[in-house]
Amino acid sequence: MYAFNYHKPASLEEAAELMANADDGAYLSGGMTLIPTLKQRLASPSDVIDLSGIEGLSGLSLDGNRLHVGAMTRHADVAASTAIPALADLAGRIGDAHVRNRGTLGGSIANSDPAADYPAAVAALDATVHTNKRSIAGGEFFTGLFETALAEGEIVKSVDFCVPDSAAYEKFPNPASRYAVVGVMVARCADAVCVGVTGAGACAFRATALEEALSADFTPGATDGVAIDDGDFNADLHASAEYRAHLVAVLTKRAVARLI
Amino acid sequence: MNVTLTVNGTEHTLDVPDNTLLVDVLRGQLGLTGTHVGCDTSQCGACVVHLNGDAVKSCTVLAGQADGAAVTTIEGIGSPDDLHPMQAAFRDNHALQCGFCTPGMIMSAIDLVQKSEGLDEQAVREGLEGNLCRCTGYHNIVKAVLAAQQNMAQGGN
Numbered sequence A: 001m002y003a004f005n006y007h008k009p010a011s012l013e014e015a016a017e018l019m020a021n022a023d024d025g026a027y028l029s030g031g032m033t034l035i036p037t038l039k040q041r042l043a044s045p046s047d048v049i050d051l052s053g054i055e056g057l058s059g060l061s062l063d064g065n066r067l068h069v070g071a072m073t074r075h076a077d078v079a080a081s082t083a084i085p086a087l088a089d090l091a092g093r094i095g096d097a098h099v100r101n102r103g104t105l106g107g108s109i110a111n112s113d114p115a116a117d118y119p120a121a122v123a124a125l126d127a128t129v130h131t132n133k134r135s136i137a138g139g140e141f142f143t144g145l146f147e148t149a150l151a152e153g154e155i156v157k158s159v160d161f162c163v164p165d166s167a168a169y170e171k172f173p174n175p176a177s178r179y180a181v182v183g184v185m186v187a188r189c190a191d192a193v194c195v196g197v198t199g200a201g202a203c204a205f206r207a208t209a210l211e212e213a214l215s216a217d218f219t220p221g222a223t224d225g226v227a228i229d230d231g232d233f234n235a236d237l238h239a240s241a242e243y244r245a246h247l248v249a250v251l252t253k254r255a256v257a258r259l260i
Numbered sequence B: 001m002n003v004t005l006t007v008n009g010t011e012h013t014l015d016v017p018d019n020t021l022l023v024d025v026l027r028g029q030l031g032l033t034g035t036h037v038g039c040d041t042s043q044c045g046a047c048v049v050h051l052n053g054d055a056v057k058s059c060t061v062l063a064g065q066a067d068g069a070a071v072t073t074i075e076g077i078g079s080p081d082d083l084h085p086m087q088a089a090f091r092d093n094h095a096l097q098c099g100f101c102t103p104g105m106i107m108s109a110i111d112l113v114q115k116s117e118g119l120d121e122q123a124v125r126e127g128l129e130g131n132l133c134r135c136t137g138y139h140n141i142v143k144a145v146l147a148a149q150q151n152m153a154q155g156g157n
Helices: A012-021 A034-039 A075-079 A085-091 A105-111 A118-124 A208-216 A241-259 B022-029 B085-092 B102-114 B121-127 B138-153
Strands: A005-007 A025-028 A047-050 A060-063 A066-070 A128-131 A135-137 A142-144 A156-162 A166-173 A180-189 A192-198 B002-007 B010-015 B048-051 B054-057 B070-072
Touching: A012 A025, A012 A047, A025 A034, A066 A105, A075 A085, A075 A105, A085 A118, A085 A166, A085 A180, A105 A118, A105 A156, A118 A142, A118 A156, A118 A166, A118 A180, A118 A192, A166 A241, A180 A241, A192 A208, A208 A241, B002 B022, B010 B022, B022 B048, B048 B102, B054 B102, B085 B102, B085 B138, B102 B121, B102 B138, B121 B138
Parallel strands: A005 A047, A025 A047, B002 B070
Antiparallel strands: A060 A066, A066 A156, A128 A135, A128 A156, A166 A180, A180 A192, B002 B010, B048 B054, B048 B070
């Protein structure tokens, strides 16, 4: 690890100020991606700004049909929650127990790893991302490979999700890392069907062609014949773009099968 | 920077560089070498300790993040004359071969058993996903955790 200055601010204002004054700062939440990246010398920030000392960024609360999840809420705490069983299921399948004891929702989505699990839920559950500056619609949050709509220095405070009538998350995990080769969340919320996909493309997205087919006929077979454009899909040593497109269809079918 | 850690019940205030990892404090500064570094890439789990009661990979926690926290290492759960039920179960079930992964396995397994009820073989295997045994001795490790679950429920730790 290269040397850096470590800070643990007590407020969002102090954190933002430290970032503004740093040559090349990095926010740290659970550290389950950033610390391995630092150790491999793939990043060399001048300042690491730990957000764990800021009060009020963790915990879950239900407000009508919206579930409010603080950005510093750990995967283990979401996995143990009951308001949205599909979200708890998703969180309980991230990494391993030790990762879930440290990793956070805010850290995961701010990183926008194409193979992370939470982005599928942000896409599928009509999420809103609240930052220290504004609120961002879930559909506009992920903008590309490790890219989000967050401005320089902007901090995710919380995310709220629609509590769906029903939802299911299906994932084809990489057998070594448990990252999603592809992950699909299917959610039904007031007659609308949402299909959030992670792992397949540069960042999470909604599969609108599948949503239309499932809105007309909510059965696994309804996805047959729906063309999934893999032109922009990821292709690497784990899976080709064509294979990922196939997984999107298969995992969607499995999710739907669990919901009927 | 200064960090204060309560390790196995004893408070220590230490002056460390900002980029120090928790595992390096434990092993290098406090001499608690029971916690192992296997992969150093956050995958193998040999370095697992309890941080405020949760199993974490101490090679992937900065000392600053642990400031003010309570840490329990393999040295803090039992002694050669008074083994923790999980340690005793590992011994009784021949759940260690080379022994390198054992401290992390035991710390993970204790956290798993403490936070779960009625674990079966599959749940133990899934619960220990983050711990690798290069001897591939998983079968007896799972047996040991299932045995310890019973002993811990009957009044152990």
